[in-house]
Amino acid sequence: MTTLRLAAAVRGPGRTGPRGRPVPLLAGAVVALVVLAAALAPLIAPHDPNAVDPLAVSLPPGAAHWLGTDDTGRDIASRLLYGARPSLLAPLAVTLAAGTIGTALAVSAAWLGGWWDRLVTAALDLVFGFPGLVLAVVGAALFGAGLPVAVATLTIAYLPYVARVVRGSALRERHLPYVAALRMLGLGGARACLRHLLPNLAPLVLVQTATAFGYTLLDTAAFSFIGLGAQPPTAEWGLMVAQGAPGLLAGRPEQALAAGGAIVLFTVACGLLGTALSQRLAGDRT
């Protein structure tokens, strides 16, 4: 009896994965629902997101407009649904690019070592020193505001988050005996990296990017909010918060709250999923 309880206490909460645990399950459901809504926006949105209606300006929520209309008469619910597309795709692009480039940099640095490792590490530390927003301002000043530039600058800003962690693990993995055995068999470095090192690092990269995804969404929304990301009249969550901000003072908080709520909900869900994944990974490792 005591032994059982002790075993349970030792095992701790991190041992079980997302399956059978309510919080990661709920977070996964939220993420899936939002992705589904973005994909099916043309089918489920009640109105054209960009249709201006001078006769229906700043309407409160009702049967025709579930979340009301904004100050040019556009349907907020439809804009929220359509807005999910750039709001999700931009951070997805950032995460994929940062994940791929970051992992490539990290693995090559760990494998080759020497001056390449020192260069990569120093460059990553340098990037790490700049907040993403500062990089975005510089990017916008050089190449103009817009979602593509925001994605590019955010990719650079997020490289260290992926690369530093992956480099550490790749370094450890690289010195495991099985890698020596592969080299003994005469395998080239590229092949050993691609076919053996990468698959063994994949769970870590997955956790790292899943956690980062929520934050990149928050950051792209912030870029759009300050006018450096998505440009009007695009329906995008960060931009919607900016456009709805005056309404907060005028007693019409629907637009800002709806878009802000969507951002918070998705970011939190992503963070919880990432935590659950990393706990599962840690459980597997012990």
Added chain:
Amino acid sequence: MIPLLEFDALRVTLPGPRGTRRTVIHRVDLALAPGSAVGLVGESGSGKSLTARSVLGLLPPGARVDGDVRFDGASVPAMRPPELRALRRGGAAMVFQDPRAHINPLRTVGDFLTEALVSVRGLTRAAADARATALLDEVHVADAARRLRQRPAELSGGLLQRVMIAAALAAEPRLLLADEPTTALDVTTQAEVMAVIDEARRRHGLTLLFITHDLALAAAVCDRAAVLYAGTLAEELPAHRLATGATHPYTRALLAARPDPTVPGAKLRAIEGRPLPADEAGPGCPFAPRCARATGTCRTERPEPRPSGDGRAACHHPVPLEGSAP
């Protein structure tokens, strides 16, 4: 005869803290004639594994090699990466101590065996599969086709070590480096694995460098035995003379420390003091602090290997053999 493998005053240093260098191998001189088997015995940390790894250029990063290791006349430390890969692909192969740590646990046994055959030797998948099956048959793994589909975790240690040997043989090497291949196995499995190695050696005419703690095993399998102490070659002699013809006080002490099951209640005669890590060895003979025969010279002057008894010993005061002049 030109030796297939020759260590010529091999000395290996590793980077230490704050730019210092740590000597892990002081001096190893050893020659392996083609087709011969040499046993390298010594305590943990005496540099056995590093000596073997220097042959394949598998030393830790930052390691510096002085002296020379020559494989078939070619200097290994001087090799560029492509030559080194060629050496690993066809010249020399290694069987490691712990097979479980040396095989990627995520891939099947078949992947492990065929990967090099396909990517390095350019065999087709089907040909590589057939070769892998033949290799497993050769090391007496029953039901080879099924084993190829299994993952390392599904195999016992002895089976996995045979897979490792099969992988080493796949390269059709001329030199087999066996780094304590049986240490992680239980005694009966040990005997089987040793038999597999010995059989493969005789069938393919391999040269064998066999690293072990086990003096009796070295004497049974090898032609010559080399004893390493604190990164220094202490003695080298014909393996069958190991028990009776050793002249280095350390070899003598090692032999005396073995338990003798035929004498009931006999006490083990341990060597006084603790084994010296190679980097703590001073200017003299590394064994001097524990040696009953040590004199002042031993503590200040490192002995060179010189003919002694039936072999060579690096000792100022070798133990005279009975019936011969000191």
